[in-house]
Amino acid sequence: MPKKIKRERILVPEQDPKARIHNFNEVSLGYTMELAIEEASRCLQCPYNIAPCIKGCPVNVNVPGFIKKLIEKDIKGALETIKETNSLPGITGRVCPQEEQCEMHCMMGKLGDRVNIGKLERFVADYAREHGIEAEVKMEPKNGKKVAIIGSGPAGLSCSFDLIKKGYDVTVFEALHSEGGVLIYGIPEFRLPKDIVRYEVDYLKKLGVKFMTNVVVGKTLSFDEIMKEYDAVFIGTGAGTPRFLNLSGVNLKGIYSANEFLTRINLMKAYKFPEYDTPIKKGKTLAVIGGGNVAMDAARSALRVGYERVYILYRRTREYMTAREEEIEHAEQEGIQFMFLVSPIEFVGDEDGNVKVVKLIMNELGEPGKDGRRKPVPIPGTEFGIEVDAVVFAIGQKPNKILCECVEGLEVTDWGTIVVDDKYRTSVEGVFAGGDAVRGEATVVLAMGDGKKAAEAIDEYITTGKWKEENNSENI
């Protein structure tokens, strides 16, 4: 250990905000080898069984372990250490909320800045990818059993990785034309380049995972057909149904769900219209309603497709926003205008039905609700309007119901999430579920963790042939 530990984090190079709002290239440029090792050297190397970073990680990555290998410039070793528990480091290194997980209780925090674990993980994955370094994976012999995975998002991808390693024949069904789910249609290129997602999917294909795109289970193939052909099924269909507020004018032209806005841009490349065929409405001013990561993604994407003024309209105050601090800061740097304590009450359009004005009302924070967050309470007489050319709703999503509607006996909550027990077992024998389809809306890494743990449970079920003794299902 060096005698004097640097208290401050090594800064990660980023694209200049003035330049980056005109392109979709990645904002964070990532560490160089030199900077990565300098940052890695700040790690105190807490022992495995007490390291708070490992405990804080939903998939328990051996953080001090991979950092040690990184300091030794053993990238392959570092990658293999991460991949013991995390199959998608290039993705989690970018989109995990590390500040609430691995980095939250980092011991370095007592002396100075916490170690930038996320960016180090990303460095290892990127360096390996760029230099053709692959982790060696121990593949168990084929066991002749087949598992179907519905949905190719983070939950499905991580589940497929663990099952293919265990010797299963794995097929992943995807409704869209590209694999990756929310990683492809939802998270923007400037936060998660799509080449990285494709690289990870290609890697799984190399290991033998079969992907069937353009297949909607429940439509193209019935759930019964899947059940007949496979020994077990994992449902990882995410939370893809957008919510709108049923306010006057909500269906005016130029009002989008974040899903539609982001899908047009990310999946369909509408920012390259007319070279690409999918259009997106352009204008001067756009307002995003919501305060989560999806709201930040939509607002920052809007700047990049050419909107000059972009508002984030949030009903509470800054500290209540659910978006990651890094995303909020990036949005602020880029000139996104935040309006707090406002709620939309009506949308007004022109004679052609294009949205022109969002009418808002001011809120004050009232008593805390069930979730402990103070509720916004409208203040009568404070109504006002802002002129807009487009509006994006980023107020949350519900699970997609197409699949659930067609699985007989599948227990779902009022909110539409699938009910599972501690082993990710649903109310239907042989059917497991995880990720946002179960959680509502959570994070990429929690979905990956679910996929991984479900893979274990699937293996146990197929090996022992035992389902639950009694029905003691509870929501996780």
Add this chain to the structure above:
Amino acid sequence: MRNMFKIVDIEKLAERIKRIEIEAPLITKNAKAGQFVILRLHEKGERIPLTIFKNHPDRGTIELVFQEVGKTTYELGSYKAGDAILDIVGPLGKPTHVEKFGNTVIIGGGVGTPIAYAVAKAMKDAGNNVTIIAGFRSKDFVILEDDLRDASHKLLITTDDGSYVRKGFTTDVLKELIESGEKIDYVFAVGPVIMMKLIAEITKEHGIKTIVSLNPIMVDGTGMCGACRVYVDGEIKFACADGPDFDAHSVDFDELMRRLGEYREEEKLAMERYMRGR
């Protein structure tokens, strides 16, 4: 492992209207009348919905009928047998609800008639008495006449300008049918939004159960984006997942019409660019 979708046959039915038969064996397995597919021609293509005209599980193909109205449909119209479409997903949407209603009237306007055909055939197979009212602009635009005759007990064709069979709109024919005292238990209408709106007004007055098949703009087609949202009885519904069929007397047609024009300028731009490049 990427399955392309090979075009087996493409035929011009009328000016700018084409019928296309495509290999899509997986889609044929569960496709039913009233359902649609979403296709993407190539890497740079957009996703557009087209309703299934005929389904052939025996030979693993589906048939679609489309009108060349924008860049993507013009481009599709330029494809030849042997060419392939990059992506097709389906069948999407809920199938049309089919049961024995009694006397059914299936109304198709223009390129809505292929869907009217599929629904009429399913209704006829279910033991209904089926009358088809098919409306076209003029004689040159009359399509699928033999198919429509096969799928019905009675086929009533009308043209806007009277150049074939008779002059008048589908609404005129429906009114006459009602006035003639014929008992009608069920109406299904598909075609231009204005036609569906007017049909709905007539049947509402006479208390006849009526279903319409809606055709809003869609992106994913699986309930994920909400581009296709319509007001039905004051509630937001997604045509791709909750429809495309809805109770005609509950749909806000004016709003649907407005929303269909959302990208008119962009569509024009894409079209001009495509035509220049040809």
